[in-house]
Amino acid sequence: MVADDDGAFAPTTEDAPSSSGFLDDGKNTIGSQLASRLREAIISGELQAGSKINLDKARKTFNVSLSPLREGLARLISDGLVEFEDNRGYRVSPISLANLEEITTLREEFEIFALRESMRVGDVEWEGNVMRALHRLNRTERDAARPETLERWEELHREFHLTLISGCGKPILLHFCRLLLNLNDRYRRVFLTRTSGDRNVNQEHSEIAQGAVARDLDYACDMLRQHIHRTGTNLRNHLATKGIL
Amino acid sequence: MVADDDGAFAPTTEDAPSSSGFLDDGKNTIGSQLASRLREAIISGELQAGSKINLDKARKTFNVSLSPLREGLARLISDGLVEFEDNRGYRVSPISLANLEEITTLREEFEIFALRESMRVGDVEWEGNVMRALHRLNRTERDAARPETLERWEELHREFHLTLISGCGKPILLHFCRLLLNLNDRYRRVFLTRTSGDRNVNQEHSEIAQGAVARDLDYACDMLRQHIHRTGTNLRNHLATKGIL
DNA sequence: CCTTGACAGATAATCGATTATTTGGATAGT
DNA sequence: ACTATCCAAATAATCGATTATCTGTCAAGG
Numbered sequence: 001m002v003a004d005d006d007g008a009f010a011p012t013t014e015d016a017p018s019s020s021g022f023l024d025d026g027k028n029t030i031g032s033q034l035a036s037r038l039r040e041a042i043i044s045g046e047l048q049a050g051s052k053i054n055l056d057k058a059r060k061t062f063n064v065s066l067s068p069l070r071e072g073l074a075r076l077i078s079d080g081l082v083e084f085e086d087n088r089g090y091r092v093s094p095i096s097l098a099n100l101e102e103i104t105t106l107r108e109e110f111e112i113f114a115l116r117e118s119m120r121v122g123d124v125e126w127e128g129n130v131m132r133a134l135h136r137l138n139r140t141e142r143d144a145a146r147p148e149t150l151e152r153w154e155e156l157h158r159e160f161h162l163t164l165i166s167g168c169g170k171p172i173l174l175h176f177c178r179l180l181l182n183l184n185d186r187y188r189r190v191f192l193t194r195t196s197g198d199r200n201v202n203q204e205h206s207e208i209a210q211g212a213v214a215r216d217l218d219y220a221c222d223m224l225r226q227h228i229h230r231t232g233t234n235l236r237n238h239l240a241t242k243g244i245l
Numbered sequence: 246m247v248a249d250d251d252g253a254f255a256p257t258t259e260d261a262p263s264s265s266g267f268l269d270d271g272k273n274t275i276g277s278q279l280a281s282r283l284r285e286a287i288i289s290g291e292l293q294a295g296s297k298i299n300l301d302k303a304r305k306t307f308n309v310s311l312s313p314l315r316e317g318l319a320r321l322i323s324d325g326l327v328e329f330e331d332n333r334g335y336r337v338s339p340i341s342l343a344n345l346e347e348i349t350t351l352r353e354e355f356e357i358f359a360l361r362e363s364m365r366v367g368d369v370e371w372e373g374n375v376m377r378a379l380h381r382l383n384r385t386e387r388d389a390a391r392p393e394t395l396e397r398w399e400e401l402h403r404e405f406h407l408t409l410i411s412g413c414g415k416p417i418l419l420h421f422c423r424l425l426l427n428l429n430d431r432y433r434r435v436f437l438t439r440t441s442g443d444r445n446v447n448q449e450h451s452e453i454a455q456g457a458v459a460r461d462l463d464y465a466c467d468m469l470r471q472h473i474h475r476t477g478t479n480l481r482n483h484l485a486t487k488g489i490l
Numbered sequence: 491c492c493t494t495g496a497c498a499g500a501t502a503a504t505c506g507a508t509t510a511t512t513t514g515g516a517t518a519g520t
Numbered sequence: 521a522c523t524a525t526c527c528a529a530a531t532a533a534t535c536g537a538t539t540a541t542c543t544g545t546c547a548a549g550g
Contacts, residue, residue: 028331028541029503055532065505066533067312074319080417086273087511089532102415109358170347172325172428176421183417273511274533300502310535311503332541334502493550503540510533517526 030064034072037062042081042092043182044151045190050094053082079182093183097239100187104232107180111228112221114165114173119215122167127213133163134209138202154185160205164212164224188231191238199230275309279317282307287326287337288427289396290435295339298327324427338428342484345432349477352425356473357466359410359418364460367412372458378408379454383447399430405450409457409469433476436483444475 041047059069073090076082084090118126137160142153158181165177204227211220286292304314318335321327329335363371382405387398403426410422449472456465 031503032331054530056530067315067504070312070533071315071319071503074316075322077320078323080420086277087532099417102417106415106418113354170351172344172347172425173351175325180417276533299500301500312534315503316533332502491550493548495546495548497544497546499542499544501540501542503538505538506536508533508535510531512529512531514529515527518524520521520523 029071030068031071031075034062034064034068035075038072038076039079039081039182042076043186043189045186047092049092049186049190051092053090053092055089078179080179081182081186095187095190095239097236099183100232100235100239103180103183103187104228104235107177107184107228107232108225110173110177110180111161111165112225114168114170114177115212115224116217116221117170117173118165118167119212119217119220121169126163126167129163129166130209130212133160134205136160137205150189154189158185160209164208184231184235187235187239191235191242199234204230274316275313276316276320279307279309279313280320283317283321284324284326284427287321288431288434290431292337294337294431294435296337298335298337300334323424325424326427326431340432340435340484342481344428345477345480345484348425348428348432349473349480352422352429352473352477353470355418355422355425356406356410357470359413359415359422360457360469361462361466362415362418363410363412364457364462364465366414371408371412374408374411375454375457378405379450381405382450395434399434403430405454409453429476429480432480432484436480436487444479449475 038047042049047053053073055066055069059066062069073082073084077084081093082090083093133156137153137156140153140156141149143149161181162174162178166174168174204223208220208223208227211223214220283292287294292298298318300311300314304311307314318327318329322329326338327335328338378401382398382401385398385401386394388394406426407419407423411419413419449468453465453468453472456468459465
């Protein structure tokens with residue numbers, strides 16, 4: 001009746017803070033931890049898109065009180081992953097073809113803008129960060145058979161794209177881009193368990209990164225745009241094929 | 246000790262739902278009402294930028310409990326008007342020259358994009374809405390001596406800019422633009438009590454709107470860009486002059 | 491005189507219980 | 521049979537009290 005009889009959430013052994021007590025990622029409060037767990041649950045598809053979130057059930061599932069639960073959900077609204085209506089509660093943001101297409105379009109628009117700015121004003125440290133993020137991503141295997149590698153890859157992939165544009169010196173823009181990546185990742189996690197065969201994604205990332213640190217504005221932007229566009233097309237096909245919606 | 250001994254917030258006689266009971270703007274819950282009141286308090290400068298929000302004091306000021314207060318504040322985070330840190334509480338987002346410049350740049354980028362899209366796919370109803378918003382705005386006097394006219398003008402001005410781009414069919418993009426307008430309005434409300442003399446803002450709005458409904462893409466976008474840019478420059482000067490920061 | 495640690499007041503986070511709202515179904519009237 | 525109205529269960533919102541965390545101050549030790 002308490003925590004884990006509802007298989008949907010399956011917490012991964014992290015109830016006790018464990019011995020390596022120091023260096024907590026800033027996830028101090030229950031509300032913060034919940035936000036993280038819920039975010040992962042939504043992006044990974046564990047929580048179905050469009051479904052209603054029953055506060056009482058969630059409260060029992062996570063074994064917490066209402067206050068931190070609402071707190072956590074409220075943060076996911078900022079991320080665009082959860083919607084809310086007065087007296088009607090929370091629900092997981094629905095997915096749709098139109099939504100995916102908007103995300104792709106906006107990513108093309110904003111990320112390219114941010115990349116261009118990064119190349120214009122980014123410093124050497126930014127360049128270093130990009131190369132490091134690229135290396136770590138490319139050296140990480142993505143094995144559909146082992147979910148933990150998928151998660152790890154997703155994390156690094158996300159990190160790469162964010163690092164790429166992190167030199168732009170525009171926090172609000174970065175916030176928007178992070179948000180769009182969140183939304184986009186959900187589609188990928190749900191529909192793509194592996195990279196589609198006809199793409200060498202590693203190479204695409206390398207081309208973008210190398211163009212970026214070489215400050216070859218047009219080349220890098222073009223590569224990034226194509227990269228985002230291809231991803232969008234792939235996801236659209238999967239969405240259509242699997243007949244969701 | 247309770248509601249209105251702290252002059253800062255001065256609620257405008259809206260405790261009782263009054264007789265015209267139907268058609269409540271959807272601001273049902275205390276949390277929602279608080280979000281609105283706080284948003285207005287922040288944008289109007291009533292709550293100083295960068296200042297800490299003491300939950301206990303706010304609770305007493307508004308005469309509510311913690312839960313709805315946090316609820317309301319959480320929503321303002323999505324709006325970029327409030328920042329939050331675990332165990333450290335909430336604070337009004339600070340203002341700065343860099344922040345203002347980013348907002349202006351992003352508005353130029355995003356609003357122009359949204360306007361172009363609106364002109365591309367907007368329907369006749371959109372055109373009508375634009376003309377109506379323009380008319381209502383231009384017919385509203387902005388008298389620095391009477392604060393209520395300022396508020397009214399701000400509301401209509403904001404409405405105009407949002408309507409202008411509302412035809413684009415991209416909800417996420419609109420959300421971003423609304424957010425940027427929020428942030429921008431705060432600077433204007435604080436620094437400009439009246440239009441600067443060398444501009445005919447009414448005419449600027451008219452030019453943009455007419456270009457938009459005539460689907461003269463380049464003209465309308467250019468007018469809008471100039472409009473945003475001028476506003477940015479004005480605000481920057483005021484910010485520098487008044488020596489904030 | 492400076493640093494370190496402990497204490498106390500202030501502040502934030504959480505909980506359990508209570509109140510308000512919504513929703514679906516049953517009932518009465520046409 | 522069909523609609524409208526009223527109940528009751530489900531669900532969301534709010535409250536008051538409790539617990540946890542932080543922050544500044546002061547004293548002891550170096």
